[in-house]
Amino acid sequence: MAAGKKAANRYYSGPPSNHFDGTLFFNPGGQLPGRFADVLKWQFNGQRAKWPAADPSPFPQAKPATKIEGADLTVTMVGHSTLLVQTAGLNILTDPVWSQRASPFSFAGPKRVNPPGIAFADLPPIDLVLVSHNHYDHLDLAALRQLKAGHDPLVVTPLGNDVLIRAAVPSMRLSAHDWGDRVEIGTGVFIHIEPAHHWSARAARDRRMALWAGFVIETPGGRIYFAGDTGFHDGINYRLLAEKHGGFRFAILPIGAYEPRWFMAPQHQNPEEAVQGMKLCNAAHAAGCHWGTFQLTDEPIDEPTLKLAEALDAEGVPSERFRALRPGEVWDVP
Template sequence: MPIDMNPDYDPDKPHHRPQGFQNVHAEFTAKSLAEVLRWRWDASRRGLPPPPTQAIPTQIADIDFLHRNAAAAKQMLPSVTWIGHATVLVQLGGLTLLTDPIFSERASPFSFLGPKRHQPPGIAVGDLPRVDLVLTSHNHYDHLDEASVNALNRQPGGPPLFVVPLGLKAWLAGRGIRHAVELDWWQSHMLQAPGGDVEITLVPAQHWSARGLTDRMATLWGGFAVFAQDCHLFYAGDTGYSRDFTDMRTRFAHRQGHAQGGGFDMALIPIGSYEPRWFMAAQHVNAEEAVKIHRDLGAKRSLGVHWGTFELTDEPLDEPPRALAVQRGIQGVPDEEFFVVAIGETRVLKPR
């Protein structure tokens, strides 16, 4: 049954609607069934996506380091470890967090149907250090995976804190996950951590939400800005390109010292799932737009995510890093500023 009324509706907020939510700078309109069939027919006729020409890079994760780093608390070294797709293990401020954890074989409501992993997770869920915080950007199956959040909720030592957009706290509660905080765009939650207070802010993204046929736009979506004393992190979630990112730079300039070369120390920006553009541009950036986001934010470093794991769109799984390299050259961004890593690889960051 379609939703009758958005329980979080606030008429003073432009992204709130009586029956759900909407983007601010470019309203999302769902593609028609005819357009979906046109896309899938054309992809099938042309044999898309083509198979990768290169192996997706993987390496054995340094699990010992991650556990030692988690135990170091105040002496923790800021780091990012790519587990696959949009799942990144981040250590900062004495906390271990995960973005959009998915460890399942399929990004689907079904165990036998839907997009299947091409590479296993860089770290098995049972080998993770204790996770303190989970950031969920939206409710699509490749970002909110029921089996994964249930496993994390049962982890030894107690559940992590789940920080989610409006509407998803009830979904978690329905699965017995009650250690959760729900945020609207620009709302923040302060979390006490060994390295000092950590502020988590939900920020806009140009996207949409649905887990079925009748709940489109019923829950909010977004990205996250995480401010710890040793690292400022940005995670975009899923997004099309919009003015939201220059808005963020303006809003956060006072605390990041942009005039003095400040900005996010690490931005996690999607670089995959972008073809065909006529279908995907409103919801997923390509490499050109990903580099623009990096520049709009004034990020010191960016890691390209959301590629190489699930075959969701028409480009080959291994194409996004090549497209990123081209766009770095075109837009004058040094290689070391916006990079990719192997699945399982850890990159240690310089503390602020």
């Protein structure tokens, strides 16, 4: 990993581990993100599908209940990888993004083609936020500022992201952890920080300085898995989760931003791999995320849903078990 070192880590310092070389994080037995030459090859391949400027959801903006008690589980899609998970009296947001662009700029970069499935003013009191990594389509500092001002939630995130968030939102309540850590939230709820096969960067010179992760939410009503952003990586992490946790009532799995495969496969799984992942981790139900809101890659806007339906049919999995959620869609999970 030494070849990737160019500067001291500005976000984290700690002892080496099986996924940290003393300066940078990495995927054990996995692949590094593409080189700049590979990025140029992809950007100029001429195969990028044209997305519509607007693609409204068929569902109206949701107005969630204040709380969902006990073992009941309600999930509402906001957009991309942002979902509201309500169970055990807690309101949990995954990778909250309300900005118009997934970009460091307000005038350029991937632009939202549909409004958030919940208007920010209609959010119930948010108790907990899970931030999987620091890419702009997952870490929206403006949204975190708003959440701090109006809700003051606890933010649980992998190592190093706390430094970046604290610099922008100094009073944010933060809890930063390594893979394998377990955090008690209360009311019988625990958060497990688990491996994902991905990478991190906010700019050109901080690649892999902050860790990336998925999360397992352990609740009285069952376990919930939020994969964050991940490549399939031969299903290694899915098998690990099944072995460690036994299975899941519900999983939130990425199904988009996967073309071209020669470039994206190590970091972004496709719908077929998501279905394999659902089966490998023993999830009873799953929601597809990371599609249909920001155009990040080459595939057409509706291809993930079509490929998901084909994969479910090929694997004999009923379509009601794995749904590609649209903004505003609400699922009362069995």
